[in-house]
Amino acid sequence: xxxxxxxxxxxxxxxxxxxxxxxxxxxxxxxxxxxxxxxxxxxxxxxxxxxxxxxxxxxxxxxxxxxxxxxxxxxxxxxxxxxxxxxxxxxxxxxxxxxxxxxxxxxxxxxxxxxxxxxxxxxxxxxxxxxxxxxxxx
Amino acid sequence: xxxxxxxxxxxxxxxxxxxxxxxxxxxxxxxxxxxxxxxxxxxxxxxxxxxxxxxxxxxxxxxxxxxxxxxxxxxxxxxxxxxxxxxxxxxxxxxxxxxxxx
Numbered sequence: 001x002x003x004x005x006x007x008x009x010x011x012x013x014x015x016x017x018x019x020x021x022x023x024x025x026x027x028x029x030x031x032x033x034x035x036x037x038x039x040x041x042x043x044x045x046x047x048x049x050x051x052x053x054x055x056x057x058x059x060x061x062x063x064x065x066x067x068x069x070x071x072x073x074x075x076x077x078x079x080x081x082x083x084x085x086x087x088x089x090x091x092x093x094x095x096x097x098x099x100x101x102x103x104x105x106x107x108x109x110x111x112x113x114x115x116x117x118x119x120x121x122x123x124x125x126x127x128x129x130x131x132x133x134x135x136x137x138x
Numbered sequence: 139x140x141x142x143x144x145x146x147x148x149x150x151x152x153x154x155x156x157x158x159x160x161x162x163x164x165x166x167x168x169x170x171x172x173x174x175x176x177x178x179x180x181x182x183x184x185x186x187x188x189x190x191x192x193x194x195x196x197x198x199x200x201x202x203x204x205x206x207x208x209x210x211x212x213x214x215x216x217x218x219x220x221x222x223x224x225x226x227x228x229x230x231x232x233x234x235x236x237x238x239x240x
Contacts, residue, residue: 001200001218001219001220001221002218002219002220002221002223003216003217003218004193004217004218004219005185005215005216005217006215006216006217007169007170007173007214007215007216008173008204008213008214009169009172009173009213009214010173011213012153012204012206012213012214015153017153017155017204017213017214018214020153020155020204021155021202021204021214021215021216022216023155024155024202024216025200025202025216025218028199028200028218031199032199034220035223037218038221038223103223
């Protein structure tokens with residue numbers, strides 16, 4: 001899977017909502033027995049460190065020496081940095097355009113074999129009930 | 139991310155994460171507009187309600203919303219798609235090309 005979008009209303013940030021949304025992704029990924037997840041991560045605090053080379057910045061965030069509001073939280077969720085992306089967000093003043101490819105590897109992934117049973121767990125649903133059909137006249 | 143400065147415990151909000159259903163697509167667009175302070179009609183990188191529904195059609199399992207349970211308002215959203223990514227062979231094209239802008 002790859003992460004297309006993940007956003008939280010500013011009034012609700014800092015409460016673990018983003019983390020819960022990520023957990024939902026992980027649950028689906030495991031249910032479907034996918035190898036993992038890849039995403040582009042915006043290094044939103046890089047502008048505070050420039051002109052430090054972006055590679056050095058990312059290394060320091062990974063090492064825990066430096067904190068990035070976005071990338072550090074993703075690393076805590078188990079993502080690994082794969083490569084740096086130039087022109088990830090062109091013209092963006094916080095990232096100075098730079099991003100990072102991050103990958104999360106499913107620890108429960110089982111390569112497909114003829115004996116594998118694919119189990120999909122039941123999940124909560126949100127749907128509108130249709131009115132019950134009227135009984136036939138006697 | 140900024141923290142919520144409201145210290146009134148009476149205003150603790152109940153937030154739930156549920157799979158996306160089509161009725162929340164407009165709420166997701168409204169959230170996108172507010173967070174990015176822009177218009178998805180003019181910014182291809184943003185998600186309109188139509189794009190949200192398109193994602194839902196393609197891969198419903200990978201779409202989730204966070205709701206303020208008291209108001210049934212969309213306050214968070216995440217979207218995923220399936221792709222074939224081989225870490226041994228990293229992307230050789232721009233990210234936006236690979237992901238087709240989401």
